[in-house]
Amino acid sequence: MADVKRDSAIAEVDKQDVPVADEWELFSTPAPLINMASRGLMRLAERRLKPFGASAGQLPVFYLLRDGGAMTQRDLARLARIEQPSMAQTLARMERDGLIRRASDPRDGRSSLISLTKKALAKAPALRGALHAGRAELVEGFSEAEIAMLCDLLRRLNRNLDRGVAKEIAE
Amino acid sequence: MADVKRDSAIAEVDKQDVPVADEWELFSTPAPLINMASRGLMRLAERRLKPFGASAGQLPVFYLLRDGGAMTQRDLARLARIEQPSMAQTLARMERDGLIRRASDPRDGRSSLISLTKKALAKAPALRGALHAGRAELVEGFSEAEIAMLCDLLRRLNRNLDRGVAKEIAE
DNA sequence: ATATTATACATAGGTACCTATGCAATGGCT
DNA sequence: AGCCATTGCATAGGTACCTATGTATAATAT
Incomplete structure (x- = not known):
């Protein structure tokens, strides 16, 4: 019985004995609702993707390189709409996990061309499936x-x- | 001229020479749009609040204790809808910055009652002003x-x- | 009273972002 | 060729979350 309680204190505010009046104020504006949705999405995605050895921040990379193509770190960051250091960190983790490979760019000595490894490409369909299911659940109703x-x-x-x-x- | 460019690579995807077709796919579903909005909100809030020595994650605490009241860490976390360790970390930073104070709870030896310091209470009106302005800007139009x-x-x-x-x- | 369970907090470790800054390769300009 | 601004990446440091787990106090059940 207590098992259901152990997991997350977040999803069960309304059953508490604490006054709820404040809550309406805290979540009556779009910003906190968006923030909360974003955190919820992250948690859900993490849970769905972990079994496949992937995580939420890697999805844009998977998507952008899904056809086996190669791309510069700069372009990955720009298309994923995150800053370059964030993408650098994500790519470092993906390289650590054997998901991407870097080949030096013949046309520019500063950059290298990033592509998914076979291991990563093999995961792609499963990830897409998980995301599709998650999306359906998200917009249920x-x-x-x-x-x-x-x-x-x-x-x-x-x-x-x-x-x-x-x-x-x-x- | 290049100054506008230096700041953020994120806000200017559409002016690039890279194919944009992918972008529509990446941002055609609610999830990435929410994620992006959340990051944008965070960046904006950070920028607005930094001058006052506050940050986004501290806002719920400021709000919940705005009238000088005291509250348990547990209640703060639950009302802010974040997990306890996240709140613990936020409170640690706020204590480091002299924004909160802990008084041992007479009724429970495990917990302490958190309240804002005078310094923090003095900031509150400015924060509210900044947020109000930010909110207006957010939903402009x-x-x-x-x-x-x-x-x-x-x-x-x-x-x-x-x-x-x-x-x-x-x- | 004592043993067990539940609760409040702390700590460790990880992801995902950010800004600021430094460095090295590039690509104009003269 | 040589200078110099720009560009691509790396690194450092910080915030804001998360899960998993440990520890002490409190509450409960025997």
Whole structure:
């Protein structure tokens, strides 16, 4: 009986004896809801992917190199929309785990061309399956129109965020 | 001219010479959009809060203890919806920075009652101002109805996530 | 009263991001 | 050819999460 309780204190706030009034304030705005969703997604993805020896941050790499192609670290970072050091760290872990290989770029001595190993390519279908299932679970009870609406709103939000960051840099 | 470029490679994908077809695939589903939004929010919040000597993860603590009250670490974690060790780490940093104080709980020898220091309480109004501004910027161009819709969709998504996690634990 | 279970916290280790900064190869410009 | 800004990557250090596990106190059941 206590087993269900042991796992995560997060999913069961409303059954507590603590006043819940604050919660509405804390999660009445989009930002914390997005943050919470992101953390939930990460946890779920981690749980789904771990059995296959992969993790959430590696997914863009798997996706971008899925057809056996090669790419520069810079391009991987840019297409995955993360900063270069973040991608460097992810690639370091993937190399450690034998998922990627680096070949020196003949046209540029600074960079190397990253590609998935056979081991990684073999995992790809399983990962895609896990993601597909996860996606279905995530939007369970949503109509296609609602999903499209959500994506649209999020894209607009992201545009605002990009703009905001850019603006503040220009002083 | 290059100054605008230096800051962040993330906000300027579409002006590149790299094929963009993949990007649509990578960001056509809610999950990556949420992840991206969350990272954007974090970056923005960090930038807004740093001048005041605070950071994003501390906001729930500031909020929950804003009236000078005290609370257990456990309750802080539960109301902020993060795991206990995460809250412990946040509190450790806040203590390091002189933002919180711990008083031993007379009714329970295991826990201590956390409260904001005067220094932290003094910051609170500024933080609230920064957040208010940030929130406005975030949802710029959104109608109130759209914001409400977004929050509603996100809440449903979060429920699905909670349920998914709970389900997988029950085997 | 004592033994067991549950709870509150601490600690260890890991992922995924970020910014700031240094270094080395490139590619113009003169 | 030689200088120099740019670019690709590496490294250092930090925040914010997570899971797994240990430890002491508290609550409960015998």
